[in-house]
Amino acid sequence: MSEVDSFIDEVTEEVRRDKLFAAFRKYGWIAILAVVLLVGGAAWKEYRAAQHKAGAQAFGDAVLAAQSKDKPEAVYKALAAIKAQGAQAAVADLLAAAEAEKAGDTKAALARLDAVSGDKSLPPAFRDLALLKSVTLAGDTMSAxxxxxxxxxxxxxxxxxxxxxxxxxxxxxxxxGKTKDAIEQFTKIAQDAGVTPGLRQRATQMIVALGGSPKAAG
Incomplete structure (x- = not known):
């Protein structure tokens, strides 16, 4: 290779380095920002996961501590005092309602159930359970x-x-006294593939007790 060619190669390489350095000075901050965001995002995700786990453990410990008390009244008060949000608050309210019912405080139990059923942010499973429990607990005090x-x-x-x-x-x-309607309802239950064996058995027994045919239910 001639000295002229070597000189040209050196100049070309120097120009490439200068362009690369200029590009890095102009756009390098984007790469640095991307790395910072990536690392920061991963750290934030880990932090949130740790917070969620710690919160769940603290909630579980609070519930167990409340349920370890001797009397339903004390258990209810301890559950009612738990600070929680979302699904955890719903669980605490449902448990508190059960303890209030044991203590004979129907009004307090219904108030806890109403808090769950009225919370639009909760999943339907929580709200429907609270509504169903309200019906069974209120009994004749609820309007027909x-x-x-x-x-x-x-x-x-x-x-x-x-x-x-x-x-x-x-x-x-x-x-x-609506025997026919009752048999129809129990038949629907017995024929539902999703019901538990215990509920299906109860429904079939009621059909027989009401004078219906267990074959139609089966």
């Missing part, structure tokens, strides 16, 4: 129209507690 409205909504196809709502409708029909 309101009770029928709630149970009719909960018994629609696709609702998570449809079989239990149908059972309540059937029991109400029995109480009202």
């Amino acid at each position: 129209d309101r009770r029928d409205q709630v149970l009719a909504a909960l018994s629609q196809p696709g609702r998570p507690y449809r079989p239990l709502a149908l059972e309540q409708l059937a029991l109400l029909a029995v109480k009202a």
Whole structure:
């Protein structure tokens, strides 16, 4: 290779380095920012996961501590004092409602259930469970129209507690002396593939007790 060619190559290489350095000075901050965002995002994700885990553990510990108390009244007060949001608050309210019911404080229990059923941000499973429990707990103190409205909504196809709502409708029909309607409701339950064996057995027994045919239910 001649000295002229070597000189040209050196100049060309120097020009390339100068262009690369200029490009880095102009656009290098973008690469640095991307790295910072990537590392920062990963760190934030880990931090949030750790926070979520710690929060879940703290909530679980608080619930266990509350349930370790001797009397339902004390358990209810401890559960009601737990500070939580979202699904955790719903769980605490449902547990508190159960303890209030044990303590004979129906008003407090219904208030906790209403708090869950009225929270639009919660998944339907939580809200429907609170509504169903409200109907069974309120009994005759709830107006017949309101009770029928709630149970009719909960018994629609696709609702998570449809079989239990149908059972309540059937029991109400029995109480009202509407034997035919009760048998129809119990038959729906017995024929539902999604019900538990225990509920299907109860429905079949009620059909027989009401004078219906267990074959039609099966």
